[in-house]
Amino acid sequence: MHTIRSSLRCTWLLALLLVLMAAPWPAAAQPAQRWLADPALLMSARTIGPNGGRMLLDTITDIALEDGANGWATAGSGVYRLENGAWRHFSGSSSTTFLNAISLAGADVKYIVGSETERIPPYTSDVLMMRYQNGEWGGTSWVVRADGSSGLQPGVLNDVVAQPDSTAWAVGTQPSDMQDWPRPLVLHDTP
Secondary structure, three states, rough: OHHHHHHHHHHHHHHHHHHHOOOOOOOOOOOOOOOOOOOHHOOOOOOOOOOOEEEEEOOEEEEEEEEOOEEEEOOOOEEEEOOOEEEEEEEOOOOEEEEEEEEEEEEEEEEEEEEEEOOOOOOOOEEEEEEOOOOOOEEOOOOOOOOOOOOEOEOOEEEEEEOOOEEEEEEEEOOOOOOOEEEEEEEEOOO
């Protein structure tokens, strides 16, 4: 009888050991991921037009990070800089300037694109290309066309890709012969 009891006890212990080995072990507790609002990037309404009669909500349009604690963001109210994990307003923009996208390809290769709306009716827009040089964002709406002519380029740029060779490609839309039917626009910046 003692042998049967020992045998049952061994079988029971073996079964318990097998169940414990097969059971999933709890993973190490990890902190819950969370999204935090940054007060420096909470926008407010702004005005547009010669008399300030039209109100637009200011929005953050794009963000590009250099690393986990440094980067840039574009907004209707201007450019924001992330330095050592803290956001600050870097430079403002007029109520008729729209900054839509930003791209970084290195410490010295940074581009922003958007549009600049004229302050007189019919309030047409010209593309805007900005490049970061010597600690400042400088911009232009002036382009050189394939035929060699140059001037303002009507339209809006919606996205940009900066390249390590200091060039950039931007895409957007330009007016066409048909009302409310814009055509695609691709621009290439070369050094």
